[in-house]
Amino acid sequence: MKYPDLDELSEENRILKEEVHRFAAEIIRPASIKLDRMSPEERIKRDSPYFGVMKKMKKLSYHKLHVPSEFGGPDLSALERYIIMEELGWGSLGLATAIGVDQIPFVNALLFGPDELVEDLVKPWLEDEECRYHGCWGVTEPEHGSDYLLCFRDEEANKFGKGNVIAQEEEDGWVLKGQKSAWVSSAPVATHCGLHAQVKDGKAIYDGIFCIVPLDAGGVRKGKVADMMGMRDGPQGELFFDNVWIPEHYVVVAPTPFYGIFFDQLLCLTSCGMGAFAVGLARAAFEEALTYARQREQGGKPLVKHKNIKLKLYEMFEKIETARYFVRKTMEHVHRKILEEKTFDAFPRHSRAAQIYAKKIAFEVANEALQIFGAYGLSSDFIIEKLFRDARALLIEDGTIEVLSFDAADDVISNYEKDYYDVEDISGRYG
Numbered sequence: 520m521k522y523p524d525l526d527e528l529s530e531e532n533r534i535l536k537e538e539v540h541r542f543a544a545e546i547i548r549p550a551s552i553k554l555d556r557m558s559p560e561e562r563i564k565r566d567s568p569y570f571g572v573m574k575k576m577k578k579l580s581y582h583k584l585h586v587p588s589e590f591g592g593p594d595l596s597a598l599e600r601y602i603i604m605e606e607l608g609w610g611s612l613g614l615a616t617a618i619g620v621d622q623i624p625f626v627n628a629l630l631f632g633p634d635e636l637v638e639d640l641v642k643p644w645l646e647d648e649e650c651r652y653h654g655c656w657g658v659t660e661p662e663h664g665s666d667y668l669l670c671f672r673d674e675e676a677n678k679f680g681k682g683n684v685i686a687q688e689e690e691d692g693w694v695l696k697g698q699k700s701a702w703v704s705s706a707p708v709a710t711h712c713g714l715h716a717q718v719k720d721g722k723a724i725y726d727g728i729f730c731i732v733p734l735d736a737g738g739v740r741k742g743k744v745a746d747m748m749g750m751r752d753g754p755q756g757e758l759f760f761d762n763v764w765i766p767e768h769y770v771v772v773a774p775t776p777f778y779g780i781f782f783d784q785l786l787c788l789t790s791c792g793m794g795a796f797a798v799g800l801a802r803a804a805f806e807e808a809l810t811y812a813r814q815r816e817q818g819g820k821p822l823v824k825h826k827n828i829k830l831k832l833y834e835m836f837e838k839i840e841t842a843r844y845f846v847r848k849t850m851e852h853v854h855r856k857i858l859e860e861k862t863f864d865a866f867p868r869h870s871r872a873a874q875i876y877a878k879k880i881a882f883e884v885a886n887e888a889l890q891i892f893g894a895y896g897l898s899s900d901f902i903i904e905k906l907f908r909d910a911r912a913l914l915i916e917d918g919t920i921e922v923l924s925f926d927a928a929d930d931v932i933s934n935y936e937k938d939y940y941d942v943e944d945i946s947g948r949y950g
């Protein structure tokens with residue numbers, strides 16, 4: 520897999536890319552194909568290929584990509600993280616997303632939570648190689664999908680109504696009531712949820728907390744596993760909270776003005792990850808189409824000799840290359856601001872744009888790749904059909920591309936000429 524990279528990767532980075540690619544090709548992809556064809560109930564069993572891959576990923580420390588080295592993280596640069604994430608996305612969007620959301624409760628606890636929480640949960644998660652600790656990220660609610668992405672920058676945020684999950688403070692902890700929607704990735708297999716909840720007497724959804732909820736706590740119930748068109752290799756499902764008590768120190772971000780900034784910056788981080796996965800998926804689709812078009816003969820010559828196919832392949836290449844360097848550059852900026860300098864002032868408009876652009880090109884590339892396969896592309900005998908379905912899911916997952924675009928547009932309109940908020944000077948909700 521030695522193709523030229525505009526960053527002229529060092530020998531070390533090339534070796535890293537090759538190693539992760541081998542893992543993606545030999546372990547992740549075959550498991551993802553099996554999972555795609557299994558029933559939702561079979562997919563979440565402890566002996567399913569899902570847990571087989573997760574355990575191997577944990578042994579290789581892929582869950583520690585964002586963990587600082589003083590806590591045993593692998594001390595990677597943003598470029599190295601990008602390289603790993605693109606390859607994981609190449610292997611499977613569902614399994615890459617699963618190892619992505621696994622990190623959300625625990626890495627945020629490490630960055631923002633109290634020491635007691637790090638001792639209780641983060642350290643065991645770091646050391647776990649058996650997937651006994653597995654995270655998910657509970658944002659979307661039945662009545663609030665896109666609302667959760669739009670309310671923070673909207674001047675009349677209370678028009679979005681009350682959250683579906685409400686947190687009430689008690690003397691020694693918090694009580695949670697309500698429901699997250701059926702699309703929470705890994706919820707059916709997770710042990711812990713990084714949960715966003717609105718505080719009881721808060722004005723709107725943005726008056727919230729981010730906390731960790733052990734999913735074996737009294738009052739937690741998991742709904743049925745969703746049966747989706749795409750991303751079937753990473754299970755989604757709903758979560759119900761019926762007077763669930765958590766101790767005070769399980770609250771990672773309290774209801775302060777920082778909660779909004781935290782959430783916005785977390786979306787900057789996840790946008791870069793989704794962008795890298797999308798480029799990986801696009802590359803997987805392109806490589807399938809290129810190989811097929813070299814082999815398949817029609818009109819007396821291989822498909823690659825036909826001008827329309829040539830043009831399609833060139834355009835796919837152009838899209839993937841532009842997306843890769845945009846996402847990579849954005850990831851370098853975002854990781855520096857959040858993980859290294861800890862100034863939490865990464866630019867939302869750029870991170871949203873990187874995610875949106877990469878998702879769009881992934882769908883366009885997968886769509887054109889399938890077209891190159893003709894009818895074979897629609898058959899489940901070829902992986903291109905799965906890649907197309909996964910690319911379609913990408914346009915909705917982690918925010919629809921339209922709503923992410925509205926959010927980026929608001930940031931462009933308000934902040935185009937200046938850097939983002941001054942983190943030193945926070946007095947109330949920003950906007």
Ligand SMILES: Cc1cc2nc3c(=O)[nH]c(=O)nc-3n(C[C@H](O)[C@H](O)[C@H](O)COP(=O)(O)OP(=O)(O)OC[C@H]3O[C@@H](n4cnc5c(N)ncnc54)[C@H](O)[C@@H]3O)c2cc1C
Nearest residue numbers: 656657658659664665702703704750915916917918919921
């Ligand atoms: C595969 C997959 C994995 C996911 N994983 C997770 C996860 O791990 N955790 C989690 O919490 N959620 C997860 N989600 C949920 C995802 O974030 C939401 O589906 C997404 O934010 C959209 O919300 P919704 O589905 O409720 O759509 P809605 O918000 O109901 O939107 C419906 C349509 O209306 C448009 N729309 C919505 N609001 C506006 C507006 N104000 N103005 C104009 N148009 C608007 C949208 O663009 C969309 O086309 C996942 C979803 C998928 C598909």
